[in-house]
Amino acid sequence: MFKSFWHRxxxxxxxxxxxxxxxxxxxxxxxxxxxxxxxSLGVEESFFTSLAKALNIPPVNVYTFVFPAKNEVxxxxxxxxxxxxxxxxxxxxxxxxLMCAKEVDLQIHFFAHxxxxxxxxxxxxxxKFSVGFSGADQRINDLVFDFAPSSTNTFLKELVKYLTILxxx
Numbered sequence: 001m002f003k004s005f006w007h008r009x010x011x012x013x014x015x016x017x018x019x020x021x022x023x024x025x026x027x028x029x030x031x032x033x034x035x036x037x038x039x040s041l042g043v044e045e046s047f048f049t050s051l052a053k054a055l056n057i058p059p060v061n062v063y064t065f066v067f068p069a070k071n072e073v074x075x076x077x078x079x080x081x082x083x084x085x086x087x088x089x090x091x092x093x094x095x096x097x098l099m100c101a102k103e104v105d106l107q108i109h110f111f112a113h114x115x116x117x118x119x120x121x122x123x124x125x126x127x128k129f130s131v132g133f134s135g136a137d138q139r140i141n142d143l144v145f146d147f148a149p150s151s152t153n154t155f156l157k158e159l160v161k162y163l164t165i166l167x168x169x
Contacts, residue, residue, distance in 0.1 A: 033108065034104040038067050038149075039067060111132075114136060143162055145158060
């Protein structure tokens with residue numbers, strides 16, 4: 001109960017700070033991508049190889065951080081959210097803290113529902129530009145798609161289209 005209070009408070013503070021600190025006017029091209037993925041969506045790891053190819057970057061430059069869902073798909077991934085890496089007062093530790101500290105050019109929020117921890121991690125992770133879906137908290141995304149994240153082909157096509165328009169590729 002008390003832990004939940006402190007986590008909610010820290011998450012709200014992080015979301016507010018992320019919105020204020022965002023600078024979209026700086027020029028950059030996409031070289032490194034982080035994906036915050038809800039494993040319950042069933043997105044295969046091979047999709048992220050296709051994503052790297054579509055963005056003309058090496059597949060090793062696509063880092064996937066997964067929120068587990070106890071399904072077969074999640075066994076394909078290496079990096080997972082561990083609630084034990086969030087202290088009582090909401091400080092990130094371990095692999096979670098390291099992941100959030102590394103800035104990437106593009107961060108993709110591959111979840112379509114509001115979840116305190118997914119939104120919190122998404123807001124704390126440093127990025128230059130973020131993309132997500134309409135069911136999630138809109139404050140964490142710079143570009144929002146209004147279709148299901150399971151439509152991976154549509155996502156690839158639309159992402160490349162908008163990043164080309166924004167001159168980020």
